[in-house]
Amino acid sequence: MTAAARPYHHGNLHRALLDEALAMIEESGPAALSLRALARRLGVSHAAPTHHFADKAALLTAIAAEGYAQLADALEAAAAPAGEATASSASGAGAFLELGVAYVRFAVDHPAHFAVMSAPTLYHPDEPEAAAAGRRAARLLYAGAGRLAPGSPRAVGLAGWCLMHGLATLWLAGNLRDLDVPPTDIARTIGATAFSYT
Amino acid sequence: MTAAARPYHHGNLHRALLDEALAMIEESGPAALSLRALARRLGVSHAAPTHHFADKAALLTAIAAEGYAQLADALEAAAAPAGEATASSASGAGAFLELGVAYVRFAVDHPAHFAVMSAPTLYHPDEPEAAAAGRRAARLLYAGAGRLAPGSPRAVGLAGWCLMHGLATLWLAGNLRDLDVPPTDIARTIGATAFSYT
DNA sequence: TGTACATCAGTGAACGCGCGTTCACTGATGTAC
DNA sequence: TGTACATCAGTGAACGCGCGTTCACTGATGTAC
Numbered sequence: 006m007t008a009a010a011r012p013y014h015h016g017n018l019h020r021a022l023l024d025e026a027l028a029m030i031e032e033s034g035p036a037a038l039s040l041r042a043l044a045r046r047l048g049v050s051h052a053a054p055t056h057h058f059a060d061k062a063a064l065l066t067a068i069a070a071e072g073y074a075q076l077a078d079a080l081e082a083a084a085a086p087a088g089e090a091t092a093s094s095a096s097g098a099g100a101f102l103e104l105g106v107a108y109v110r111f112a113v114d115h116p117a118h119f120a121v122m123s124a125p126t127l128y129h130p131d132e133p134e135a136a137a138a139g140r141r142a143a144r145l146l147y148a149g150a151g152r153l154a155p156g157s158p159r160a161v162g163l164a165g166w167c168l169m170h171g172l173a174t175l176w177l178a179g180n181l182r183d184l185d186v187p188p189t190d191i192a193r194t195i196g197a198t199a200f201s202y203t
Numbered sequence: 204m205t206a207a208a209r210p211y212h213h214g215n216l217h218r219a220l221l222d223e224a225l226a227m228i229e230e231s232g233p234a235a236l237s238l239r240a241l242a243r244r245l246g247v248s249h250a251a252p253t254h255h256f257a258d259k260a261a262l263l264t265a266i267a268a269e270g271y272a273q274l275a276d277a278l279e280a281a282a283a284p285a286g287e288a289t290a291s292s293a294s295g296a297g298a299f300l301e302l303g304v305a306y307v308r309f310a311v312d313h314p315a316h317f318a319v320m321s322a323p324t325l326y327h328p329d330e331p332e333a334a335a336a337g338r339r340a341a342r343l344l345y346a347g348a349g350r351l352a353p354g355s356p357r358a359v360g361l362a363g364w365c366l367m368h369g370l371a372t373l374w375l376a377g378n379l380r381d382l383d384v385p386p387t388d389i390a391r392t393i394g395a396t397a398f399s400y401t
Numbered sequence: 402t403g404t405a406c407a408t409c410a411g412t413g414a415a416c417g418c419g420c421g422t423t424c425a426c427t428g429a430t431g432t433a434c
Numbered sequence: 435t436g437t438a439c440a441t442c443a444g445t446g447a448a449c450g451c452g453c454g455t456t457c458a459c460t461g462a463t464g465t466a467c
Contacts, residue, residue, distance in 0.1 A: 249420095
């Protein structure tokens with residue numbers, strides 16, 4: 006328990022930089038992130054991060070790529086739940102609603118990832134890995150819309166995206182705090198309200 | 204045309220500060236706004252703005268208040284058009300859709316106001332004037348929802364708000380650029396798609 | 402098993418910059434008499 | 435109509451701070467032989 010001499014090498018600075026950056030973004034948003042403050046919080050010299058990320062945009066790009074991958078995973082899991090046979094949400098409408106709920110849950114549970122993903126001017130959205138993960142998430146969304154409304158998957162997919170993105174954004178900005186209802190419950194309510202053609 | 208000696212007093216620095224700040228926010232977002240850069244762009248000493256706004260939060264609060272007032276005006280105009288008798292949108296659904304279209308049009312036409320309004324951590328949302336304007340806008344929105352669905356004005360109002368807020372946010376972030384359709388047209392499409400119970 | 406050496410990860414000092422804030426000041430305006 | 439004076443709006447120098455970037459360096463690791 007005595008303060009052991011801090012080892013020269015950090016061990017896993019790459020991952021630590023990402024995690025601490027996420028914590029800082031959660032506190033003050035992606036625009037306010039400073040690499041020097043990040044290094045300070047990790048107890049590392051301020052020049053150390055450049056060995057892992059060339060600059061702030063590179064770090065945020067890694068976070069965005071990770072976020073899109075996690076979002077796509079979450080949508081995938083919502084679209085094809087493990088106990089599929091027992092699930093009552095086999096209908097197109099029910100499945101599409103679950104996609105929306107998963108989207109909102111991801112945003113609320115990973116606000117820093119979501120904030121970075123929503124600010125494409127701060128990173129490099131065309132970086133291959135980030136772009137591919139984003140496309141995968143979009144594909145899952147529109148596939149769900151296609152199962153609900155085979156005739157107009159694009160309009161329905163876009164409407165669903167806007168609806169849930171708006172909810173997530175308003176919630177995270179604190180605009181819905183006085184509702185005192187968990188955001189995933191709100192997602193079910195407004196999802197059922199808007200897409201009530203059974 | 205010869206450079207006249209610049210007068211000591213600016214004339215209307217208060218308004219000029221707001222307008223130039225809006226232009227800068229449109230370029231780089233509210234978080235990146237610097238009072239020194241603002242003064243520089245107006246050709247005024249960097250200490251001059253403090254005579255009009257105590258600090259950055261005060262300036263952004265004024266912008267948010269102005270934005271909410273303009274949004275409320277736009278919603279009011281959409282709810283009660285001048286040539287009411289001739290308008291075909293007398294039905295509750297049509298009128299509610301027009302509210303949504305007005306919301307999106309405001310966001311697209313006043314991106315800087317909208318960006319500030321959406322970032323309540325950067326200003327003082329409880330400042331009386333800003334808060335009152337915000338309440339007026341909310342009242343107009345829920346009144347429109349009540350005319351469409353008297354039984355569930357809150358759920359319908361919230362769903363409409365999320366839908367149009369999501370569209371505006373995604374559009375402004377550049378996520379819908381490849382659609383190549385004016386955002387107000389998208390608003391009509393997804394509004395009709397989501398709220399298709401005639 | 403042992404040694405030499407290349408490579409990688411992190412240090413700490415230095416740089417120039419833009420920021421917000423403070424302060425004593427000065428020029429312009431408007432009002433009281 | 436004219437003067438005195440309070441008030442307001444803007445100046446410019448100074449401060450201390452945190453930032454990103456660069457650089458020569460050093461400690462640790464892993465691999466070739």
